[in-house]
Amino acid sequence: MTRNSRYGFETLSIHAGAGPDPATGARSTPIYQTTAFVFDDADHAASLFNLQTFGYIYGRLTNPTTAVLEERIASLEGGRGATCTASGHSAQMLAFFPLLQPGDEFISSRRLYGGSITQFTRTFKKFGWSGVLVDTDEPENVRRAITPKTKAIFCESLANPGGVISDIEVLAKIAHENGLPLIVDNTMATPYLCRPIEWGADLVVHSTTKFLSGHGNAMGGAVVDSGTFDWGQGDKFPSLSKPEPAYHGLTFTETFGDLAYTIYGHAVGLRDLGPTMAPMNAYLTIMGCETLALRMQRHIENAQAVAEYLSRHPQVAWVSYAGLKGNPYHALAKKYLPKGAGSVFTIGIKGGYDAGVKVVESVDLFSHLANIGDTRSLIIHPASTTHRQLSVEQATAAGAGPDVLRLSIGLESIDDILRDLDQALGQAARLAA
Amino acid sequence: MTAAPALAVDRHASYPDAQIKSILRGVKTIAMVGASTNWNRPSYFAMKYLQDKGYRVIPVNPGPAGQTVLGEKIYASLRDIPDKVDMVDVFRAAEHVPPIAADAIAIGAKILWMQLGVRNDAAAETAESAGLTVIMNRCPKIEYGRLSGELGWHGFNSGVITSKRRKI
Numbered sequence: 001m002t003r004n005s006r007y008g009f010e011t012l013s014i015h016a017g018a019g020p021d022p023a024t025g026a027r028s029t030p031i032y033q034t035t036a037f038v039f040d041d042a043d044h045a046a047s048l049f050n051l052q053t054f055g056y057i058y059g060r061l062t063n064p065t066t067a068v069l070e071e072r073i074a075s076l077e078g079g080r081g082a083t084c085t086a087s088g089h090s091a092q093m094l095a096f097f098p099l100l101q102p103g104d105e106f107i108s109s110r111r112l113y114g115g116s117i118t119q120f121t122r123t124f125k126k127f128g129w130s131g132v133l134v135d136t137d138e139p140e141n142v143r144r145a146i147t148p149k150t151k152a153i154f155c156e157s158l159a160n161p162g163g164v165i166s167d168i169e170v171l172a173k174i175a176h177e178n179g180l181p182l183i184v185d186n187t188m189a190t191p192y193l194c195r196p197i198e199w200g201a202d203l204v205v206h207s208t209t210k211f212l213s214g215h216g217n218a219m220g221g222a223v224v225d226s227g228t229f230d231w232g233q234g235d236k237f238p239s240l241s242k243p244e245p246a247y248h249g250l251t252f253t254e255t256f257g258d259l260a261y262t263i264y265g266h267a268v269g270l271r272d273l274g275p276t277m278a279p280m281n282a283y284l285t286i287m288g289c290e291t292l293a294l295r296m297q298r299h300i301e302n303a304q305a306v307a308e309y310l311s312r313h314p315q316v317a318w319v320s321y322a323g324l325k326g327n328p329y330h331a332l333a334k335k336y337l338p339k340g341a342g343s344v345f346t347i348g349i350k351g352g353y354d355a356g357v358k359v360v361e362s363v364d365l366f367s368h369l370a371n372i373g374d375t376r377s378l379i380i381h382p383a384s385t386t387h388r389q390l391s392v393e394q395a396t397a398a399g400a401g402p403d404v405l406r407l408s409i410g411l412e413s414i415d416d417i418l419r420d421l422d423q424a425l426g427q428a429a430r431l432a433a
Numbered sequence: 434m435t436a437a438p439a440l441a442v443d444r445h446a447s448y449p450d451a452q453i454k455s456i457l458r459g460v461k462t463i464a465m466v467g468a469s470t471n472w473n474r475p476s477y478f479a480m481k482y483l484q485d486k487g488y489r490v491i492p493v494n495p496g497p498a499g500q501t502v503l504g505e506k507i508y509a510s511l512r513d514i515p516d517k518v519d520m521v522d523v524f525r526a527a528e529h530v531p532p533i534a535a536d537a538i539a540i541g542a543k544i545l546w547m548q549l550g551v552r553n554d555a556a557a558e559t560a561e562s563a564g565l566t567v568i569m570n571r572c573p574k575i576e577y578g579r580l581s582g583e584l585g586w587h588g589f590n591s592g593v594i595t596s597k598r599r600k601i
Contacts, residue, residue: 007594015594017585022598052478053485054583062587070588081589248473255475257549257572262588 009076009192010293017071018286029068031283035059051247051255051267060274061266066282072289073212073222076191077204080227081262083269084220084282088187088207089119090275091221095183095205097273098231098239098264099151102128106183107145108154109136110397111164114387116185117398120154135397139170143178151236152181152203157196158188158337160372161382161406162399163320163345165332172200179236181229187211188344188372192296193337202229203261208285210373214295218284220277223265227258240264246272295375295411300340302417303409309418310347315355315425317348320399343409344372346382346399353402355428356381360405362427365412365420377410377417445557445569450592453576456544456566460519461489463573464511464542466533467524468492470502475548476524477502479574486577491518511536520544522573523551530556538563548572 007015018029037056039045047053056062066084074082085091096106108120110133120131134141136155153175155166168184175182181202186194190211196204206212208220231240232253240260243249246268252260270276300323307321322333323341333341349355359379360368366379370386380386382400395401409417463483468490469476480490480503491514492502498509508514511521511533521537523530523546530553537545538560545560547553547569557567578584579591582599593599 011594015596016590019582019593019595020598022582025598027596047481047485050473050478053482054578054586056586064586067586067588071585071590074588074590075592079590081587083588250473255478257575259575259584259587259589266587 012075013072013292014290016075017068029065029283029286031279032064033279034063051250051263059279060276061270063276063279063282065279065286066277069208069220069277069282069286069289070222072286073191073206073208074224076195076289076292077186077224078191078195078197078226079204079224080258082222082224083262083265084208084222084277085270086221086275086277087219088185088205088209088221089115090273091205091207091223092116092119092185093124093273094221094265094269094275095203095223096124096129096152097269098261099181099237100127100129101238103149104128104151105130105132105147105149106152106154107132107134107142107150109156109159109164109166110134110394111136111159111162111399112156112185113160114382114390114395114398114400116156117394118389136166136171137164139167139174142171143174146178146180150178150180152183154183154185156185156188157194158322158342158344159399160188160344161346161386161404163322163327163329163341164399165322165329165336165341167332168194168196168199168201168336172202175202176200179233188342189337190292190296192293193300193339193342197224197226199336202226208288209371211296211299212288212292212373213281213285214288214292214373214375215284216371216374216376218281218288220281220285221275223262225261225265227261229261231260239268244268296340296343298411299343299409302411302414303343303345304340305414306407306409306417306421307345310421313422313425315350315429317350317403319345319347321345344406346404346406348401348403349405349425349428351403351428351432353383355432356403356405357384358428358431359424362424363420364423365416366407366424372406372408374408375411377412377420378408380406382406445552445554445567448568448571450580452566453568453571454580456520456546456568457573457577457580460544462491462516462518463488463520463522464491464493464508464514464518464540465522465524466493466511468494468502468507469524470494470497470500470507479522479524479548479572482574483577491516511540511542514540518542520546523547525551527551527553531559534560537565544568546571546573549575 070082184196184201204224206222322329387400534556552569
């Protein structure tokens with residue numbers, strides 16, 4: 001299958017999916033700010049509703065601006081297709097939706113973004129889906145947790161917030177030996193640093209809100225299908241391999257081959273669950289993708305410098321950044337993230353919970369907020385914010401104990417970043433003294 | 434370090450975009466073997482789509498032979514078609530392809546195209562030695578959509594990068 005192999009990453013970041021607008025020749029992708037699209041005639045409408053022809057019907061399912069972003073992300077990840085969604089959380093819901101029936105299970109790394117742990121173990125229960133959390137640092141734990149109800153395995157390539165790196169190749173092997181797809185959240189690494197499909201992942205999910213859009217101004221998510229997983233095996237995935245009553249008994253795998261998963265994502269997932277990405281947000285994210293390589297280079301350069309500085313700082317007990325020698329994930333970082341270990345990581349502050357709160361209240365350049373992957377440097381104290389829904393044990397297992405601060409290093413001048421951290425850490429030290 | 438083992442080159446693992454484009458630009462009449470009268474079968478989808486793009490599609494299926502689908506009479510076999518056929522598109526399982534390939538050669542078709550999921554290397558070789566071009570495990574509808582940009586409307590990776598307005 002053609003996968004743009006003759007073009008470099010930077011070229012794909014700018015061009016994939018975005019030829020000149022066919023109607024006007026506009027070179028930048030237009031924002032198609034419309035809810036619906038006219039039909040040529042009743043027969044054309046019928047063909048579209050029956051999925052017999054390609055085309056636009058209604059903005060909940062597809063939109064030309066969003067489609068450009070979908071092709072862009074699919075191309076950067078080396079996938080067959082992508083479905084964009086309103087947020088990273090809805091991308092996760094849409095990723096599992098074709099795979100799980102009520103009563104089904106999936107196995108997930110327990111080191112995840114705290115919001116994902118809550119979604120997987122609490123909210124998904126209302127659909128009858130069970131997320132089983134295991135310590136994937138010992139991949140055999142995954143094999144032991146597999147039951148006849150297991151339908152997928154999930155991990156983050158570079159986990160938020162702990163700087164944990166998943167052994168994607170090993171997890172993919174275990175998944176495939178058991179006829180299961182491996183889903184990898186690649187939000188923190190981005191396809192510039194790591195392309196999970198090349199290591200065996202079958203599906204990749206993103207919160208595009210983070211580095212792909214990159215400027216802290218557009219919510220979004222994406223589900224990328226590699227196009228290589230056999231959904232027809234063993235009747236394990238009836239949504240894709242059995243006749244779909246909502247489309248007059250059409251069978252997605254038979255009719256659409258390796259397009260089946262992504263067409264299901266739009267034609268059933270977005271149609272019936274409705275978490276559609278706004279065209280304006282798709283446009284902003286397309287703009288972000290165009291500079292992804294340049295931004296990521298500076299993000300990792302600044303992050304490495306900050307991590308090295310803080311690892312020598314008297315107020316800092318530890319730095320969990322896989323780009324540092326001696327970090328337990330350093331070897332995996334060299335394998336999966338050779339360009340750099342991302343720009344989000346955690347530190348342990350001396351003085352515990354109170355010192356952590358003091359630092360986030362004392363910064364002047366860093367912004368105290370619940371996001372990552374912005375041009376601006378960001379800071380948060382997970383125990384008092386993003387991870388406060390979790391028990392202390394769950395939060396600590398996820399790398400978000402009481403002394404932990406999460407940093408997302410931005411693109412400002414490195415001296416200014418270091419000076420701001422130093423003065424805030426100094427204020428926390430004076431509090432403890 | 435030992436030398437890498439010599440790998441047999443699989444000519445049918447992938448096809449250059451230029452080859453697919455030239456086929457889709459060149460053919461006018463397509464005989465569709467295994468065409469269905471059921472509007473919700475994949476072959477019906479493909480026939481309707483290809484008709485919309487300006488191709489004449491002649492359905493072949495011994496079961497409903499003599500009936501009409503999408504305005505075209507259904508023939509029992511390729512050899513019964515009175516008109517010239519440029520391409521034979523096969524919507525049948527791989528084991529049924531060899532006699533279809535023989536018929537495609539007999540009626541002078543230039544292209545033997547096997548649908549997504551259909552691959553028969555022996556039949557392909559027979560057809561190629563008779564001078565036909567063979568495409569396997571692809572759908573002409575999907576390939577047309579991919580190369581024209583329509584597939585991108587649904588979020589698929591077309592593999593096409595261009596600074597020109599697209600046309601097939």
